[in-house]
Amino acid sequence: MAQAASQQLMEKLVALCKRRGFIFPSSEIYGGINGFWDYGPLGAELKRNLKEQWWLWMTRWRDDVVGLDATIIMHPRIWEASGHVATFSDPMVDCKTCKGRFRADQLHETPCPRKPSKMVSECDGEKTEPRPFNLMFKTIVGPIESEENVAYLRPETAQAIFAQFKNVLETSRQKVPFGIAQIGKAFRNEVTPRNYTFRSREFEQMELEFFIRPDEAVEAIYGEVARPTGPGHPGSPQPNWGWQMWHQYWVEERIRFYESIGLPRTTLEEYWQRPEELAHYARACVDIQFKFPFGTQELEGIAARSDFDLSQHQRYSGKPMTVFDEELRAAWPKLPASRQQELQERYYRHRLGYLTRMGEAADKAETLARQDAELLAKGYYIPHVIEPSAGVDRLALALLCHAYDEDQAPNEKGELETRVVLRLHPRIAPVKVAVFPLLKNRPALVEKALQIRDLLRPWMNVFYDDAGAIGRRYRRQDEAGTPFCVTVDFETLGEKGPELKDTVTVRDRDTMQQTRVAIADLLGWLQERLR
RNA sequence: GCGGGCGUAGUUCAGUGGUAGAACGGCAGCCUUCCAAGCUGCACGCGAGGGUUCGAUUCCCUUCGCCCGCUCCA
Numbered sequence: 001m002a003q004a005a006s007q008q009l010m011e012k013l014v015a016l017c018k019r020r021g022f023i024f025p026s027s028e029i030y031g032g033i034n035g036f037w038d039y040g041p042l043g044a045e046l047k048r049n050l051k052e053q054w055w056l057w058m059t060r061w062r063d064d065v066v067g068l069d070a071t072i073i074m075h076p077r078i079w080e081a082s083g084h085v086a087t088f089s090d091p092m093v094d095c096k097t098c099k100g101r102f103r104a105d106q107l108h109e110t111p112c113p114r115k116p117s118k119m120v121s122e123c124d125g126e127k128t129e130p131r132p133f134n135l136m137f138k139t140i141v142g143p144i145e146s147e148e149n150v151a152y153l154r155p156e157t158a159q160a161i162f163a164q165f166k167n168v169l170e171t172s173r174q175k176v177p178f179g180i181a182q183i184g185k186a187f188r189n190e191v192t193p194r195n196y197t198f199r200s201r202e203f204e205q206m207e208l209e210f211f212i213r214p215d216e217a218v219e220a221i222y223g224e225v226a227r228p229t230g231p232g233h234p235g236s237p238q239p240n241w242g243w244q245m246w247h248q249y250w251v252e253e254r255i256r257f258y259e260s261i262g263l264p265r266t267t268l269e270e271y272w273q274r275p276e277e278l279a280h281y282a283r284a285c286v287d288i289q290f291k292f293p294f295g296t297q298e299l300e301g302i303a304a305r306s307d308f309d310l311s312q313h314q315r316y317s318g319k320p321m322t323v324f325d326e327e328l329r330a331a332w333p334k335l336p337a338s339r340q341q342e343l344q345e346r347y348y349r350h351r352l353g354y355l356t357r358m359g360e361a362a363d364k365a366e367t368l369a370r371q372d373a374e375l376l377a378k379g380y381y382i383p384h385v386i387e388p389s390a391g392v393d394r395l396a397l398a399l400l401c402h403a404y405d406e407d408q409a410p411n412e413k414g415e416l417e418t419r420v421v422l423r424l425h426p427r428i429a430p431v432k433v434a435v436f437p438l439l440k441n442r443p444a445l446v447e448k449a450l451q452i453r454d455l456l457r458p459w460m461n462v463f464y465d466d467a468g469a470i471g472r473r474y475r476r477q478d479e480a481g482t483p484f485c486v487t488v489d490f491e492t493l494g495e496k497g498p499e500l501k502d503t504v505t506v507r508d509r510d511t512m513q514q515t516r517v518a519i520a521d522l523l524g525w526l527q528e529r530l531r
Numbered sequence: 532g533c534g535g536g537c538g539u540a541g542u543u544c545a546g547u548g549g550u551a552g553a554a555c556g557g558c559a560g561c562c563u564u565c566c567a568a569g570c571u572g573c574a575c576g577c578g579a580g581g582g583u584u585c586g587a588u589u590c591c592c593u594u595c596g597c598c599c600g601c602u603c604c605a
Binding site: 016028031034083084155156192199279409410412413417419436438440442468473474476491495505512 | 558561562602604
């Protein structure tokens with residue numbers, strides 16, 4: 001029953017998005033293309049506002065984060081370093097009998113789902129040939145279609161940040177801890193795009209890579225590392241924070257962001273990945289999930305990625321990804337020898353573990369890890385990373401799902417009718433204010449309304465409408481999620497007495513209440529409520 | 532990728548081997564002194580391709596897309 005209701009809600013939402021111009025199927029006149037969606041006039045505004053809010057929140061309003069806008073196609077070696085070529089392109093075998101799909105190189109180690117006593121390689125299910133299974137979109141750079149010209153559309157925006165880490169560090173006058181933020185398209189050849197726009201093949205990400213000192217460096221400088229003492233926001237960043245504090249800080253910051261654009265905490269769930277679920281390089285990962293009608297699903301992942309990413313690029317590119325930390329350099333010689341040794345040993349073990357997992361030969365791994373530990377004592381390290389990574393499209397979908405509402409409103413005859421209203425937060429509403437003349441066939445009303453449109457237009461997205469009855473125009477804006485409608489009536493013109501001259505009615509989307517506001521105060525009145 | 536269901540107007544639906552209608556919506560005009568009013572008119576569709584047929588939206592095949600379940604999900 002609940003399932004049927006949620007399905008109905010999604011169907012209504014999809015119809016509304018189509019009808020009002022939020023979201024269309026891509027290439028619809030040719031029958032559409034699976035996993036691709038376009039944003040119409042209202043959707044484009046919504047998404048733009050969403051990204052704008054994120055950008056303000058994550059970079060402009062902070063001193064310690066800067067932006068980046070990198071290319072979608074990058075050097076293919078980036079995806080070898082990141083691990084995407086390996087994990088995204090295993091040849092797979094499908095079993096037509098049990099419908100299972102298996103990695104071709106693991107058939108001898110994977111039990112058959114039907115007869116677990118046998119391995120897949122020895123069961124009698126009918127299997128396909130191994131087929132390459134690449135979740136990255138491939139393309140050719142340059143006109144020659146040859147293997148060495150193959151490149152990929154990025155499956156995530158993050159790697160560009162790591163690849164440009166050194167350039168940004170050197171030009172931005174930032175010091176660790178600091179972050180690099182980026183918004184951009186990413187592409188994944190998903191097996192099954194599903195749930196409307198939730199899992200699309202072309203999508204947009206908003207990612208922050210926040211670079212922090214390794215705990216050993218914090219400890220060397222400040223004596224000890226501050227760790228979380230309980231749940232909740234830990235307050236303003238402190239220099240002695242270790243990775244756990246930073247991770248918790250970003251989880252809480254991100255939730256505050258969602259609250260600021262109209263997703264209350266009650267609509268969200270935190271999912272802390274269990275140790276066995278974590279990627280091998282991750283120390284922790286929290287998914288911020290939204291309770292979609294089709295299930296509770298991830299909006300954003302906040303991962304503590306250790307120094308894995310920059311380390312990989314250091315190994316693959318041969319360029320050092322270390323930073324020099326003057327405070328660490330100054331603090332180190334003042335430490336007792338035993339402390340130095342203990343910190344170096346811990347750092348060494350961490351580096352050795354990483355290098356070994358990445359397949360370096362034991363003796364080489366030991367040499368490299370020893371070098372890293374020596375560098376630490378001189379003030380050099382590879383920064384660790386906290387990565388809050390959000391999907392723009394699924395967030396837009398979450399906002400639409402949360403905003404969709406139906407209530408009862410009286411029509412002209414006083415009968416109750418169902419009113420569809422998108423209760424979007426004013427910050428992200430595509431249209432901030434609609435301006436109407438009460439009647440279209442009175443030139444004085446129209447003229448005044450157009451003046452008000454022009455008055456507000458430099459400051460916000462305004463929509464002017466004079467077609468049909470006023471009630472109909474209100475309802476149209478309700479479906480678009482417009483928080484305020486301004487109507488110019490005969491009072492505005494001074495026909496009902498001088499005291500209401502040059503005032504307008506402002507109608508509130510959610511309460512349908514009307515307020516009389518002087519035109520002179522209108523801009524300020526609205527801006528206060530749109531902030 | 533597998534199995535099942537479904538594709539008719541912007542939306543929700545009806546219908547037929549002789550090339551389609553309703554409601555709501557949209558646009559234009561008239562009207563309308565605050566919540567989808569009224570009148571008049573207009574526009575828009577059988578997902579695509581192929582086959583059978585004198586003729587296909589209807590039957591057949593292919594394909595694309597959507598929904599559900601499974602699978603997958605760095």
